[in-house]
Amino acid sequence: MGRIATFVVASCLALSGCARDGALPEGAPTPSPSFRPGTAIIETDHGAVLVNVEVADSQELQQLGLMHRESLAEDAGMIFLFFEDHTSGFWMKNTQIPLSIAFFDRGGKILKILDMEPCERDPCPTYEPNVSYRGALEVNEGAFKEWGVELGDVIRVSP
Numbered sequence: 808m809g810r811i812a813t814f815v816v817a818s819c820l821a822l823s824g825c826a827r828d829g830a831l832p833e834g835a836p837t838p839s840p841s842f843r844p845g846t847a848i849i850e851t852d853h854g855a856v857l858v859n860v861e862v863a864d865s866q867e868l869q870q871l872g873l874m875h876r877e878s879l880a881e882d883a884g885m886i887f888l889f890f891e892d893h894t895s896g897f898w899m900k901n902t903q904i905p906l907s908i909a910f911f912d913r914g915g916k917i918l919k920i921l922d923m924e925p926c927e928r929d930p931c932p933t934y935e936p937n938v939s940y941r942g943a944l945e946v947n948e949g950a951f952k953e954w955g956v957e958l959g960d961v962i963r964v965s966p
Contacts, residue, residue, distance in 0.1 A: 840868050845966045847886055847944055849917075853955040858946060860886040862966060873945060874901040884946040886964060896935035897943065899926040905948035910940040915961040922948050 842861035849856040859882055863869045873885050897908060903925050910919045919936040923945075926932065936943075944962055 840865075840871055842868060842885070843966060845886065845964060847884065848963045848965070849944075849954065849956050850961045850963065851955050851957065852960075856954045856956065858882060858884045858944070860884050860944070860964075862886055862888065862964075864888045872897075872902070873904060873906065875903070877903055879904050879906075879947050881947065881950070884944055884950075886962075887943045887945075888964070889941055892939045892941060894936070894939050896933035897923065897945075898931045898933045899923050900929070900931045901927065903927075906945045907948050907951050908934065909944045909946075909951060909956065909962065910936040910938055911942050911944070911962050912939075913941045915942075915963055917956065917958055917960050917962060920951055920956070920958065 842863060845860050845862045847858040847860050849858065859880070861884075863872060863885055864887075869887050872887075873879065892913075899906070902923075905925060906923045908921050908923060909917045910921075911917050918938040918940060921934050921936065923934050942962070942964070
């Protein structure tokens with residue numbers, strides 16, 4: 808083992824901050840990811856819609872999404888941002904809120920809107936957009952329709 812690796816292991820053991828198999832030491836607080844707040848403005852034919860969002864821009868945050876939430880404010884949502892084109896679907900495992908999702912391209916143009924139902928037990932369905940996208944915005948189910956949001960409208964994100 809190199810000097811740096813030996814130092815890291817020794818320091819970790821001395822501080823009692825490490826545990827085997829990635830487990831936390833007894834009594835340590837459970838880390839919880841925190842989502843960065845932002846805004847999404849959806850430009851529609853009927854005017855602009857402002858949505859207060861939580862930004863999921865890391866794999867950890869994207870996997871957690873809106874799981875275990877009991878409610879979502881009427882003007883709120885979660886935005887998933889990707890650095891490369893994606894084609895994979897979303898699922899609703901452990902999500903208690905019915906949601907609508909808008910998939911958009913690099914320029915923010917909405918390509919597909921789907922409604923998704925909560926799922927507490929496997930197997931949970933996957934909601935496939937069947938388009939290549941760079942981001943997705945989840946809101947309460949039916950909100951896009953209520954706001955007059957349609958395919959081709961544009962989403963602008965401000966962190």
